Amino acid sequence: MSDVLPSEEQLDDLIRAVPGVDELYSSAPLVAAVIATAVDAVTGRSPSAGSVEIAQGKSGLSVSVKIGIVESFAATDVCRRVHDAIAEQLDRSGTGPVDAITVTVARIG
Known part of the structure; x- marks a missing residue:
């Protein structure tokens, strides 16, 4: 088992390359996303990534992502890919072991 988790940016690029995915949305809770966006705007820094959430739990790694899907693609097929x-x-x-991979459709079309 590796102690180095894949980077959010690496997974972000990987997910964006999947046919049918046209957008990634923040996986952070709404309040945290709003605060991060406000801080980014006030400080002038690049927007925080936060589109892929990676966590190491007791039983394995968990990854969560929220995606937008092109209307002409079947959501179930895109989520599976x-x-x-x-x-x-x-x-x-x-x-090492993977506890969960959660793909949520935030928008179609």
């Missing part, structure tokens, strides 16, 4: 792409990346990176 995103799930499989994340699972393959985690397997290649040797992060």
Whole structure:
């Protein structure tokens, strides 16, 4: 098992490359996302990523992502491809057991 978790940016790029995905949304709770956006605007820094949430729990790694899907693609197919792409990346990176991969559709079309 690797002690190095995959980066959010790496998974972000991987997910955006999945056919049918046209947007990633913040996986942070709404209040945290609003505060981060306000801080980014006030400080002039680049927007915080936060579109992929990665957590190491007691029983394994958990990854959560919220996506927008192109209207002409089937949501179930896109979600399965995103799930499989994340699972393959985690397997290649040797992060150890995976507890959960959660793909939420935030928008279609």
